[in-house]
Amino acid sequence: MAPSATSSPGIGIANLPNQRHKIVTQRGANFTLMVCGESGLGKTTFVNTLFTTGIKEHKNHVKRHSEQLDKTVKIEITKAELEEKLFKVQLTVIDTPGFGDYVNNRNNWDPIIEFLDDQHESFMRQEQQPTREGKIDMRVHACLYFIRPTGHTLSALDVEVMKRLGSRVNLIPVIAKADTLTPKDLAEFKQKVRDVIVAQNIHIYSCPIESEEESTTARNQDIMSAMPFAVIGSIDTVNTTDGRTVIGREYSWGVAEVENDEHCDFKKLRSLLIRTHMLDLISTTEETHYETYRQGQMETRKFGDPKVKNYDNPKFREEEDMLRKRFTDQVKSEENRFRQWEQQLIAERDRLNKDLETQHAQIKSLESDLESLYQQQNRGTIRR
Amino acid sequence: MAHRLGGRRKNVKKGFQFTFMVVGASGTGRTTFVNTLCDSGVLPKKISDNPEEAHNEAGIKIKPVSVELDEDGVRISLTIVDTPGFGDNIDNEKCFQEIVGYLESQYDDILAEENRIKRNPRFRDNRVHALLYFIAPTGHALREIDIELMRRLSPRVNVIPVIGRADSLTPQELRDFKRRIMEDIEHYNIPIYNFPYDPEEDDEDTVEENSELRTLLPFAIIGSDEEIVVNGRTVRGRQYPWGAVEVDNPKHSDFARLRSALLSSHLQDLKEITHDFLYENYRTEKLSRTINGGDQDGAALDADEMASQSVRLKEEQLRREEEKLRDIELKVQKEIQEKRQELLAKEEALRSLEARLAAAQLQDAA
Numbered sequence: 089m090a091p092s093a094t095s096s097p098g099i100g101i102a103n104l105p106n107q108r109h110k111i112v113t114q115r116g117a118n119f120t121l122m123v124c125g126e127s128g129l130g131k132t133t134f135v136n137t138l139f140t141t142g143i144k145e146h147k148n149h150v151k152r153h154s155e156q157l158d159k160t161v162k163i164e165i166t167k168a169e170l171e172e173k174l175f176k177v178q179l180t181v182i183d184t185p186g187f188g189d190y191v192n193n194r195n196n197w198d199p200i201i202e203f204l205d206d207q208h209e210s211f212m213r214q215e216q217q218p219t220r221e222g223k224i225d226m227r228v229h230a231c232l233y234f235i236r237p238t239g240h241t242l243s244a245l246d247v248e249v250m251k252r253l254g255s256r257v258n259l260i261p262v263i264a265k266a267d268t269l270t271p272k273d274l275a276e277f278k279q280k281v282r283d284v285i286v287a288q289n290i291h292i293y294s295c296p297i298e299s300e301e302e303s304t305t306a307r308n309q310d311i312m313s314a315m316p317f318a319v320i321g322s323i324d325t326v327n328t329t330d331g332r333t334v335i336g337r338e339y340s341w342g343v344a345e346v347e348n349d350e351h352c353d354f355k356k357l358r359s360l361l362i363r364t365h366m367l368d369l370i371s372t373t374e375e376t377h378y379e380t381y382r383q384g385q386m387e388t389r390k391f392g393d394p395k396v397k398n399y400d401n402p403k404f405r406e407e408e409d410m411l412r413k414r415f416t417d418q419v420k421s422e423e424n425r426f427r428q429w430e431q432q433l434i435a436e437r438d439r440l441n442k443d444l445e446t447q448h449a450q451i452k453s454l455e456s457d458l459e460s461l462y463q464q465q466n467r468g469t470i471r472r
Numbered sequence: 473m474a475h476r477l478g479g480r481r482k483n484v485k486k487g488f489q490f491t492f493m494v495v496g497a498s499g500t501g502r503t504t505f506v507n508t509l510c511d512s513g514v515l516p517k518k519i520s521d522n523p524e525e526a527h528n529e530a531g532i533k534i535k536p537v538s539v540e541l542d543e544d545g546v547r548i549s550l551t552i553v554d555t556p557g558f559g560d561n562i563d564n565e566k567c568f569q570e571i572v573g574y575l576e577s578q579y580d581d582i583l584a585e586e587n588r589i590k591r592n593p594r595f596r597d598n599r600v601h602a603l604l605y606f607i608a609p610t611g612h613a614l615r616e617i618d619i620e621l622m623r624r625l626s627p628r629v630n631v632i633p634v635i636g637r638a639d640s641l642t643p644q645e646l647r648d649f650k651r652r653i654m655e656d657i658e659h660y661n662i663p664i665y666n667f668p669y670d671p672e673e674d675d676e677d678t679v680e681e682n683s684e685l686r687t688l689l690p691f692a693i694i695g696s697d698e699e700i701v702v703n704g705r706t707v708r709g710r711q712y713p714w715g716a717v718e719v720d721n722p723k724h725s726d727f728a729r730l731r732s733a734l735l736s737s738h739l740q741d742l743k744e745i746t747h748d749f750l751y752e753n754y755r756t757e758k759l760s761r762t763i764n765g766g767d768q769d770g771a772a773l774d775a776d777e778m779a780s781q782s783v784r785l786k787e788e789q790l791r792r793e794e795e796k797l798r799d800i801e802l803k804v805q806k807e808i809q810e811k812r813q814e815l816l817a818k819e820e821a822l823r824s825l826e827a828r829l830a831a832a833q834l835q836d837a838a
Contacts, residue, residue, distance in 0.1 A: 126610075127610060127612060127615070128608070128609075128610020128611055128612045128615075129610070147612060149612065149613055149652055152613055153656075153659050189615050189616060190615075190616050190617070191563075191564050191565060191616055191617045191620055192562075192563040192564065192565055193562050193563065194562050194563050236499060236608075237499070237640075238497075238498055238499020238500075239499055240498050240499055241523070241526060242526050243498075243526075243560055244526065244527055244528065244529045244560070244561060244562050245562050247526050247527040248527065248562065251527075265609075265640050267640060267712070267714075268609070268637055268639060268640035270710055270711060270712055271712075271713060280523070283523040284523040284526045286523070287522075287523035287524040287526065288523070288524070288526055288527060337642055338642055339639070339642055339643075339714075339715065339717075340643060340723055340724060341712075341714075341715035341716055341717050341718075341724060342712065342714035342715020342716075343714055343715075344712070344714045345714065348713075350713050351713055351714060
């Protein structure tokens with residue numbers, strides 16, 4: 089009997105998205121955002137602007153003289169719970185104070201890279217446990233890298249760090265404090281940054297552009313073409329010269345508005361991070377980046393093995409190398425000395441041996457002389 | 473400005489020579505500032521390097537450029553030393569040494585010239601009279617690199633801190649930033665050039681002016697070599713979608729005040745301090761080093777010129793010593809000769825006496 093295509097309302101498969109919607113709404117989302125960049129680029133202000141509340145505290149300057157300058161990069165974690173229309177998001181913001189702030193910033197980025205890998209590692213371990221309930225997942229879903237608005241190009245430090253970040257996390261480059269660049273300077277700068285990103289093979293986040301609806305495609309295109317995003321951060325409400333009340337920065341010569349597309353790309357970035365692509369960011373992290381990490385680790389490690397920890401702090405590594413070199417050099421020079429000494433001894437021995445031989449030869453000849461003399465004598469006596 | 477110098481009319485006609493150095497990470501507005509100051513494209517804008525080379529760290533380059541300015545009818549022969557590449561590397565330790573080396577080698581030239589027997593009348597004084605350090609407008613406080621640089625260079629040159637690209641700070645932020653910077657400078661004991669005055673010795677105007685300039689430190693600089701139209705006027709400035717910043721407007725930036733302080737009112741003071749104080753200190757340090765410990769430090773500062781100059785100095789000294797010794801030798805020899813002559817003469821006299829005596833005795837005997 090052939091199955092008949094009924095024109096009834098179907099068996100209800102089409103209701104699955106609604107069920108999903110209910111589940112997601114109840115469960116809420118978990119979003120982890122990392123902000124990375126030199127101090128003073130407006131990272132804290134930006135985070136507060138993005139979520140329109142004071143999530144992060146500004147750096148306390150009063151205590152700066154008494155704090156010790158220990159020249160390392162710290163990882164600062166701030167957690168918050170956001171709620172909008174009964175939908176909750178567990179937000180985690182990771183900051184990296186100290187990055188790029190010192191005279192020598194070599195290997196400054198190690199704590200950051202280690203942190204990213206550790207989150208993947210921790211999730212992997214938790215998955216391998218017998219009970220997998222209640223996993224703590226702090227895998228970073230998006231990393232905003234704040235670029236100094238020099239107007240020239242990316243610095244060597246930027247390139248080094250972005251290369252390493254791009255292969256581990258969704259990297260979104262951001263031009264900080266964009267209100268210091270005129271529109272022309274900004275356009276030139278963006279192009280230069282893009283050129284460097286391409287030339288240096290830095291992998292940045294690109295959201296899927298194609299979509300069923302035209303408007304969505306156009307909007308995605310718009311967002312992606314604005315990368316790197318120029319941002320201005322502020323949580324202050326000010327009045328513009330033409331009477332509007334906006335969120336922005338008030339200068340003596342005008343008001344730079346945060347939510348004005350002609351002033352900066354804040355709205356586009358917000359849309360990317362929250363409104364339209366948050367789930368994409370989360371799923372690419374879980375699927376692509378985590379899988380890459382897991383695959384890399386599983387190829388070299390057995391199930392249940394602890395992670396290979398390299399306890400190398402680069403400064404110590406340098407010292408270690410130096411010491412090792414010195415040690416090998418010393419050993420080499422000692423060996424040389426010994427070898428020379430050995431040579432000398434051998435030469436002595438040879439010489440002495442030769443002397444001995446000559447002596448020996450002399451004795452032999454003397455002996456033979458003596459022999460012949462004896463013989464002569466004997467013959468002589470016999471003759472007589 | 474002529475009247476300030478009180479009668480140094482000859483100098484006014486001849487013009488002044490002034491050298492200053494600009495130091496700061498790229499993107500802090502150094503080049504634009506210099507071009508704005510001289511009202512012409514003196515320094516070339518940074519040609520962005522090949523994007524494929526962006527991961528390479530270029531070292532620091534030190535480039536002096538000369539330009540002639542006319543300031544209120546006074547000719548100024550200005551030398552500007554730019555330092556592109558400072559602070560742009562991942563590891564910036566070596567940048568300090570290069571700048572200090574450059575400053576000290578200018579002092580060494582003067583030292584060598586002073587000690588020459590025949591001085592060169594056309595000798596160019598290349599000492600740096602002021603150093604403008606461009607602080608990045610973070611809005612927080614001084615960073616480690618800022619503190620290190622100012623601290624290491626203050627013993628050799630007048631350091632004037634400025635905030636580059638100050639148009640990224642609102643008025644309130646700027647006030648707080650300036651305050652925190654000055655607090656840091658005091659906390660770390662960094663001796664910057666702070667328009668010194670003596671309330672007892674100087675006249676009221678000088679005291680007032682200097683204390684006012686002191687409160688403006690560090691100068692908030694906005695530079696532009698483009699002209700824009702604001703309210704019908706054509707001015708130098710930067711045009712943003714939300715407004716226009718004017719370079720010469722004292723409410724927007726301290727550029728005008730810095731320019732007048734640097735090129736007219738305090739030019740002489742900066743030069744005097746460089747010569748009477750900084751150079752003398754360096755000279756004392758260096759000469760006591762050569763007397764006490766030989767040239768160990770000379771080897772550390774890597775400048776071939778330095779080594780050859782000290783060698784030249786030593787040679788001069790040696791030559792002088794040798795001459796002296798030779799003179800002494802000649803004198804001594806002459807004395808010896810004289811004495812010998814005397815001795816010979818005496819001997820003759822004695823002999824003749826003896827002969828006479830012998831003759832006399834013989835006569836007696838006979």
